[in-house]
Amino acid sequence: MGWLTTALILVPIGGALLVWVLPWDAFTAGAIALLVALGEVGLWIECLIRYDFGKGGLQLDQQTSWFSDLNVSYHVGLYGFSLWLVGLTVVVMAATIAYAFWAGRSGARAYFGLMLLLTGAIVGVFTAQDLLLFYVFWEAMLIPLYVLIGVWGGPGRLGATIKFVIYTMAGSLLMLAAIVVLGLSQGTFDLTAAWQSSSDWLFLGFAAAFAVKAPLFPFHGWLPDAYRESPPEVASVLSGVVSKAAIYGFIRIAITKFPEPTKDFRTVILVLAAIGLVYGSLLAFRAPDFRGVVAYSSLAQIGLITFGVFAVNDLGLDGAVLQMVNHGLISASLFLLAGAIERRATTGEFARLGGFARGRPVLATVLMTTGVIALAVPGSTAFAGEFAILAGVFKVGWGYSVVGAVAIVLAAMYMLRLISAVLHERAGPSVVPEALDLRPAELGAIVPLVACLLALSVWPAAITERSFTNDRPGHAISSQLR
Amino acid sequence: MIQTPHVEWSALAPELMLLGATGIALLGAVLIPRENRRDFGALFAALGFAGAFAYAVVLYVHNPDPHGAVANAIRVDRFGSLAQMIIAGSGLLAVGVSYAQRMRDEHIAEYYSLLAAAGAGMCFLVTANNLMTLFLGLEWFSISLYILCAIDRRLEGSLEAGLKYLIIGSFGSAVLLFGSALVYGATGRLAFGQIAQQISAQNLTSDALVVTGLAMIIVGLGFKASAAPFHQWTPDVYEGAPTPVTAFMSAATKVAAFALMLRVLITAFPAEAHLWTVALAAVAVTSLAIGNLAALVQRSVKRLLAYSSISHAGFILIGVCVGTPLGTRAVLYYLIPYAAMSIGSFAVVAARERELAAPVTLDNLAGLGWERPLLGIAMATFMFGFAGLPPTGGFVGKFYVFSAAYEHGWTWLVIVGVVATMVSLYYYLAVIRAMYMRPASELELRPAAVAGGAPPRETALQASVVLALAVTIGSFFAVQPLIEVAKHAAASLPF
Numbered sequence: 018m019g020w021l022t023t024a025l026i027l028v029p030i031g032g033a034l035l036v037w038v039l040p041w042d043a044f045t046a047g048a049i050a051l052l053v054a055l056g057e058v059g060l061w062i063e064c065l066i067r068y069d070f071g072k073g074g075l076q077l078d079q080q081t082s083w084f085s086d087l088n089v090s091y092h093v094g095l096y097g098f099s100l101w102l103v104g105l106t107v108v109v110m111a112a113t114i115a116y117a118f119w120a121g122r123s124g125a126r127a128y129f130g131l132m133l134l135l136t137g138a139i140v141g142v143f144t145a146q147d148l149l150l151f152y153v154f155w156e157a158m159l160i161p162l163y164v165l166i167g168v169w170g171g172p173g174r175l176g177a178t179i180k181f182v183i184y185t186m187a188g189s190l191l192m193l194a195a196i197v198v199l200g201l202s203q204g205t206f207d208l209t210a211a212w213q214s215s216s217d218w219l220f221l222g223f224a225a226a227f228a229v230k231a232p233l234f235p236f237h238g239w240l241p242d243a244y245r246e247s248p249p250e251v252a253s254v255l256s257g258v259v260s261k262a263a264i265y266g267f268i269r270i271a272i273t274k275f276p277e278p279t280k281d282f283r284t285v286i287l288v289l290a291a292i293g294l295v296y297g298s299l300l301a302f303r304a305p306d307f308r309g310v311v312a313y314s315s316l317a318q319i320g321l322i323t324f325g326v327f328a329v330n331d332l333g334l335d336g337a338v339l340q341m342v343n344h345g346l347i348s349a350s351l352f353l354l355a356g357a358i359e360r361r362a363t364t365g366e367f368a369r370l371g372g373f374a375r376g377r378p379v380l381a382t383v384l385m386t387t388g389v390i391a392l393a394v395p396g397s398t399a400f401a402g403e404f405a406i407l408a409g410v411f412k413v414g415w416g417y418s419v420v421g422a423v424a425i426v427l428a429a430m431y432m433l434r435l436i437s438a439v440l441h442e443r444a445g446p447s448v449v450p451e452a453l454d455l456r457p458a459e460l461g462a463i464v465p466l467v468a469c470l471l472a473l474s475v476w477p478a479a480i481t482e483r484s485f486t487n488d489r490p491g492h493a494i495s496s497q498l499r
Numbered sequence: 500m501i502q503t504p505h506v507e508w509s510a511l512a513p514e515l516m517l518l519g520a521t522g523i524a525l526l527g528a529v530l531i532p533r534e535n536r537r538d539f540g541a542l543f544a545a546l547g548f549a550g551a552f553a554y555a556v557v558l559y560v561h562n563p564d565p566h567g568a569v570a571n572a573i574r575v576d577r578f579g580s581l582a583q584m585i586i587a588g589s590g591l592l593a594v595g596v597s598y599a600q601r602m603r604d605e606h607i608a609e610y611y612s613l614l615a616a617a618g619a620g621m622c623f624l625v626t627a628n629n630l631m632t633l634f635l636g637l638e639w640f641s642i643s644l645y646i647l648c649a650i651d652r653r654l655e656g657s658l659e660a661g662l663k664y665l666i667i668g669s670f671g672s673a674v675l676l677f678g679s680a681l682v683y684g685a686t687g688r689l690a691f692g693q694i695a696q697q698i699s700a701q702n703l704t705s706d707a708l709v710v711t712g713l714a715m716i717i718v719g720l721g722f723k724a725s726a727a728p729f730h731q732w733t734p735d736v737y738e739g740a741p742t743p744v745t746a747f748m749s750a751a752t753k754v755a756a757f758a759l760m761l762r763v764l765i766t767a768f769p770a771e772a773h774l775w776t777v778a779l780a781a782v783a784v785t786s787l788a789i790g791n792l793a794a795l796v797q798r799s800v801k802r803l804l805a806y807s808s809i810s811h812a813g814f815i816l817i818g819v820c821v822g823t824p825l826g827t828r829a830v831l832y833y834l835i836p837y838a839a840m841s842i843g844s845f846a847v848v849a850a851r852e853r854e855l856a857a858p859v860t861l862d863n864l865a866g867l868g869w870e871r872p873l874l875g876i877a878m879a880t881f882m883f884g885f886a887g888l889p890p891t892g893g894f895v896g897k898f899y900v901f902s903a904a905y906e907h908g909w910t911w912l913v914i915v916g917v918v919a920t921m922v923s924l925y926y927y928l929a930v931i932r933a934m935y936m937r938p939a940s941e942l943e944l945r946p947a948a949v950a951g952g953a954p955p956r957e958t959a960l961q962a963s964v965v966l967a968l969a970v971t972i973g974s975f976f977a978v979q980p981l982i983e984v985a986k987h988a989a990a991s992l993p994f
Contacts, residue, residue: 084895084978086828086986087902124869149898153889160888163928167936175936179928186924190917197901197913 019079021064022093025103026141029057029110033133036126043125047118050129054111057136061107068100073486074498075209078146088205092146096498098338098484099143102265105345106143108469109257110136112462113250116353119458120360122169122248135161135254142262148196148206151270152189155226158259159185162251170246177242184239188229195222211497213274220278223271224286230263231319233286234293244312249356252308256315257349261341264319267326268334273497279329286327287413291420294320298427302434307355307365310435311348314391317424318344324417325406333409334490335481340402342480343390343473347399350387350466354380357459358439361452372444377454381440383463390470392432393425398473405481504570510626511573512558513551513583517590517619520547524612531608537598540611541959545594547615551622552587555580559984565991567628571690574628574762576991581831581984582625582758586751588970589838590618593747595963596846599853599955600743602651610650614747617643621755625762629689630679633759637675637723640755641668644748648740660739667732668722675719681712682767691767692993704770713768717778720763724756726782726812727789734793737805742852745801746845749808750838757815757834761827764819765992772822779820780912786813787919794926800848800859803926804841807885810923811837817916818900821907827989829899832981836884836892836974843967844881846960847874853955861933868934875934877964882927884971887920892974899982 032053036046068076078094095103114132122128138161141154159182167178199219200206214220229236244252272279297317304310322344325337357380358373359365374381393399403425411418444450455463473479485493508515520543527539558580565576573579593614602610620640627633645668649661683689685708686697703709721729737745764775790810797803815837818830851859851867851874868875884891897920904912974981 082979084982086982087899153894156888156894157890160883164931164935167932175932178932178936179925182924182928183921187921190921193898194901194910194913194917197898197905198910201902201905 018067018077019094021060021067022077022095022144023079025057025060025064025107026093026137026144028060028137029053029133029140030137033130033137036133037130041126043121046126046129047114050114050133051111051118053133054107054114054136057107058111061104064095065100065104068095068097070097070483073097073493075146080146083147083150087200088207089149089200090147090207091150092207092209093141093144093150094146094209095144097486098268099265101338101342101480101484102143102261103140105261105342106136106139106258108465109254109345109349110139112349112353112466113253116250116356116459116462117248119456119462120356124168128165128169131161131165135165139258139262143265146208148200148208148270151208151266152193152196155192155262155266156189158262159189162255162259165251166243166247169248169251172246173242174246177239177246181239181243184229184236188226188236191222192226195219208269208274213276213497215275215277217278217281220271220275220282223266223275224282227263227266227271228289230266231260231323232263232316233319233323234289234296234316237293237316240316241309241312244315244352245306245308249352249359252355253349253352256311256352257345260315260319261345264322264326264337264341267323268337268494269498272326272329273494276495279327283327283329283413287324287410287417290320290323290327291417292320293317294324294424295420295427298424298431301431302427304431305366305368307358307367307370307435307439308352310431311351311355314428314431315344315348317428318348321403321406321421321424324410324421328406328409328413329491329494330409330412331489331491332405332412334494335484335488336402336405336407336409338484339398339473339477339480340406343399343402343470346466346470347387347391350383350463350470351391353459353463353466354384354387357455357463362445362447364447367438368445369447370439370445371442372440372448373452374440375444376450377452379455379460383455383460383467384440385436387467387470388432388436390467390474392429396474398470398477401474401477401481507568507575510558510568510575511623512554513587513622514619516550516554517547517615517622520544520550520615521612521619524608524615528608528612533605536608540608541594541598544611544615545591548587548590548594548618551618552584552591555583555587555622559584563987572629572632573623573626575626577988578758578762578831578991579626581988582754582834583622585754585834585838586618586621586625589747589750589754589842590614592839592842592846592963592967593743593751595959595966596746596842596849597743598959599957600741600849601853602741606650610647613643613647613650616640617647617747618751621751624755625758627759627762628691630683630691631689633763634672634676634679637672640752641672641723644668644744644752647744648736648748650744651741654739654741656739657741660736663732663739664736671719671722671729674715674722678712678715678719681708681715685709685712691763694767695769698768698770710771710774713771713775714778716763717760717775717782720756720760721782724753724760724812724816725809726816727786727809728782730786730789730809730812733809734802734805737808738799738801738858742801742845742849746842746849749804749845750841753808753812753815754834754838757819757830761819761830762992765822765827765994769993776820776822779816780909783813783816783820783912784915786810786816787915791919791922795922797926798860798862800861800864800930801845803861803930804844804848807923807926808841810919811885813919814897814900814916817912818903820912821903821909823903823907824986824989824994825899825906826903827992828982828985829896829903831985831988832892832899832974832978833896835981836896836971839967839970839974840881840884840891840893843877843964843971844885846964846967847878847881850874850957850960853957861929864930864933865937866934868931873961874964877968878934879931880968880971882930886924886927890975891971893971895975895978
C-alpha cells in the first residue's frame with residue numbers, strides 16, 4: 018500500500034503541472050486546484066483508515082533505489098505522528114487554496130500551480146524516510162514560497178523574501194553538509210536503518226536548519242517581515258504548516274538519531290525556547306497590527322512546542338504533537354481571518370480597526386472562537402496540548418513549567434487584546450458600516466479549520482493516543498521509532 | 500618507404516565528423532548564395548555535432564577497455580567518449596542558440612564552420628594522450644574561439660573580447676607549453692603514461708623540473724577553465740563576445756579543460772598527488788571566493804553569469820582536486836547539467852538581447868518571466884540549478900562533489916562549498932527577482948520594434964532551451980544511469 022504515500026506526494030505535483038501547462042482561464046485553474054486539494058484530503062483520509070494504530074511504526078511505506086553507489090533511495094512512509102502532520106498539511110492547504118480561489122489572484126495558473134507544488138513538497142518532507150530525499154523536499158518547499166511571497170506579496174515583499182531565503186538556506190546548507198558527512202560515514206542515507214550518531218557537530222548542523230525554519234529564538238529575524246508581506250493564505254501555510262516541518266525534523270532526525278547530543282544541548286535549546294516563548298508573547302502583546310500579533314504568537318507557540326519535544330518523555334512528546342496540529346489549525350485560521358479583515362478595511366493596524374462585531378456577527382463569532390481556543394481556554398484542545406507539554410517539561414525542570422504558565426497568561430493577554438481591538442470598542446477610521454460579514458465562501462474556507470479544532474477539543478486523545486507505537490513516545494524514540 | 504603509424508580512423512570519428520562539417524560550411528561560404536548561407540551553415544554544423552555525438556556514443560559502447568591509438572598519441576576510452584558526448588551536445592545546443600543571431604551575413608557560414616572547428620578541437624583534446632597532442636588540441640580550439648569571439652565586427656566589445664582572449668589565452672598556452680617542455684626535459688617522455696613511469700623509475704617525484712613543469716601545466720589549464728586566479732579574462736570576454744559564442748564557451752571549454760586536467764594529472768602525475776591535490780584545492784577555494792563575491796555586485800547579466808561560471812569552476816575543482824574515482828565520477832556527472840544550464844541561461848540572455856537590441860542588465864530583465872513564460876521558467880530553473888536547489892541536476896552534482904571531498908577527508912572543503920553556495924544564492928535569486936517580481940513598467944528601454952509587437956518566434960533557440968531544461972531536470976531523476984556512465988568513464992583512468 019506504499020503507493021498511497023507516493024500518491025499523496027505526486028497528486029498535487031501532477032495537479033500543479035496540469036494547471037501550469039494547459040491554457041486554463043483563472044476560474045478553471047482555481048477550480049482544478051481546489052478539486053486536487055480536496056482529492057488530496059480524500060487520499061489522506063484513506064491513509065488514515067488504512068493505518069493500523071494498534072501496530073504503530075512505519076506503515077504504507079515504499080522504497081526504490083535512487084542512486085545506489087552512495088546508497089540513496091526513494092523511501093517514503095508514515096508514522097502515527099507524521100500521519101497527523103500530513104493531515105494538517107492537506108487540510109490547511111485545501112482551506113488556503115479555497116480562500117485564494119474565492120479571493121482571486123492575478124496570474125492564477127502560476128499561483129495555484131505553485132500552491133499545489135508546495136503541498137506536494139511539504140507532504141514529502143513529512144513522509145521522507147531517506148536523508149537526502151528529506152533534504153530534497155525540504156529545499157523544494159522553499160522555491161514555491163519564494164515565488165509566492167515575492168510576486169503576490171505586499172509592498173515590502175522583496176526585502177522580506179531575500180531575508181527569508183538567505184536565513185533558511187543558511188540553515189539548510191549546514192544541514193546538507195551534515196547529511197553528506199552522516200550518510201557517507203554511516204554507509205547509508207536511510208533513516209529507518211538502525212544507526213545513531215553521537216557527533217555534536219552533526220547534531221548542530223541539523224539543529225541549525227530546524228532552528229531557523231521553526232523559528233527558534235534568536236533565529237527568527239525573517240519572521241515578522243515574511244508573515245506581514247505574504248498574501249494571507251501563504252502566511253497561513255508558512256505559520257501553520259512549514260514551521261511544523263522544522264519541529265518534525267527535530268523529532269524524526271535530531272532526537273531519534275542523536276540521543277547523546279540531544280542530552281548535551283537540551284538545556285540550551287530549552288532555554289532558547291523559553292526566551293522565545295516569553296519574548297514572542299510580549300512582542301505579540303505590543304504588536305500594532307493583526308498579523309504582527311499572530312506572527313509573534315507563532316514564535317511563542319513554537320517555543321512551547323519545542324519545550325514538549327525536548328522534554329523527550331511521553332507527556333511532552335504527546336503534547337507536542339497535539340499542539341503542532343492545534344497551532345497549525347489555529348494560526349491558519351487566524352491568518353485567513355486577518356486576510357478577511359484586510360480585505361474589508363484595507364489594513365490590519367489596530368489603530369484603524371475596531372467595532373467589527375457590530376453588524377457582523379458571524380465574523381465576530383468565528384474570530385472569538387478561534388481566539389479563545391488560541392489562548393488555550395480550559396476545555397479547548399490547545400489547553401490539552403499545553404497542559405501535556407508543561408507537565409512533560411516539568412520533569413526536566415520546574416522552571417520551564419513556570420515560564421510556560423506565565424506565557425499562558427501572556428497568551429490570554431495578547432489574544433484578548435487582538436479580539437477586543439478588532440471587534441469591540443468604537444469603529445475605527447478604516448471600518449465602514451458597509452463592510453460585509455464573512456461571505457459563505459470565506460466561511461467554507463475557515464469553518465472546517467475551526468470545526469477540526471472543536472472536534473479535537475472534544476477528543477484530543479485522537480492524536481495524543483495515536484501518534485506513537487503503543488502510545489509510548491519515549492520508548493518509540495529510543496528504539497528509533499520501530 | 501617512411502613508416503607511418505596505423506591510423507585507427509574510427510577512433511577519430513567524432514573529430515572527423517566535425518572537421519567535415521567545418522569544411523562543408525567553409526565551402527558554403529564561397530559557393531552558396533548569401534541569403535542561404537545561414538541555413539546551410541547551421542544545418543551542417545548541427546549535423547556535424549549530432550554525428551559527433553552519435554559516434555561518441557558508439558565509441559563509448561564499443562571500447563570498454565582503454566587503449567592508445569595513432570601511435571599512442573590519443574587514447575580511446577570511455578572517459579574521452581563521455582567528454583566528447585557532452586561537448587557535442589553543447590555544440591548542438593549552441594547552434595540552436597546561434598541561429599537567429601543578427602550578425603553580418605557575409606561571415607555567417609564562417610561562424611558555423613568555426614563553431615564546428617572548435618568542437619572538433621575540443622573532442623580531440625579530451626582524447627589527447629601526450630603533451631604534443633594536448634597542446635595541439637588546446638591551440639586548435641582556442642584559436643577557433645578567439646576568432647569566434649571577435650566575429651561580430653560591428654560591436655567594439657566583440658573585437659575587444661577577441662583580442663583579450665587571444666592575448667591572455669596565448670599567454671596561458673605559452674605557460675602550458677613551457678611547463679610541458681620542462682616535464683619533457685626531466686623525463687624524456689611525452690606520453691602521459693610514460694611520464695608517470697619515468698617519474699617513478701628515476702625517482703623524480705620531487706625533481707624541480709617536474710614540479711615546476713606540473714605547476715605551469717596546471718596554470719595553463721587553469722587559464723582555459725577560468726579558475727581564479729587565472730580568470731581575469733572571463734568576465735570581459737564573456738560580456739563582449741556574441742552571446743551564442745559565450746554560451747558555447749562557458750559549457751564546452753570547461754568540459755574540455757576539466758576532462759583534460761583529470762586525465763593529465765591522474766595519468767601522468769600520480770606520484771605528485773600530494774602536491775597537486777592541495778594546489779587545486781587552493782585554486783578551488785580562490786575561484787569560489789572570487790567568483791561568488793564579484794558576482795554579487797554585477798548588474799550586467801552576462802558578467803554575472805561569467806563570474807558564476809568562475810565559481811562553478813571552483814565547485815568542479817573540488818571534485819577534481821581530490822583525485823579519487825568518486826571525485827572523477829562527481830565531476831563527470833556535474834558537467835552534464837552544468838553544460839545544459841550554462842547554455843540555457845545564455846540562450847535566454849541572447850533572446851532578451853535580440854528583443855531589446857541592447858545589453859541585458861538586471862534592470863531590463865523586468866517582466867521577462869510574464870511576457871515569455873517558457874524562457875522565464877527555463878531561466879528560473881537554470882538559476883535554481885546553479886544554486887544547487889532540487890529538482891535540478893545541479894543539486895545532485897553539488898551533493899556528489901561534496902561527498903567526494905568528505906570521502907577524501909577534506910570536510911573543510913565541504914564547509915567552504917556550502918558557504919559559497921549560500922553566498923551565490925543572492926545573485927541567482929536576483930535574476931529571478933528581476934524577471935518575475937519587478938513590474939515591466941520599471942523597464943526603461945523600449946523593446947526594439949518588431950512587426951506585430953510580440954517578441955520574435957525563435958524556434959531554434961526555444962528548442963535549445965527546452966532541451967537544456969530537459970537535461971537539467973532529467974539529470975535529477977535519472978541519476979543512476981548517468982552515474983553508471985560516469986563510473987565506467989572514470990574507471991578508464993589509472994587510479
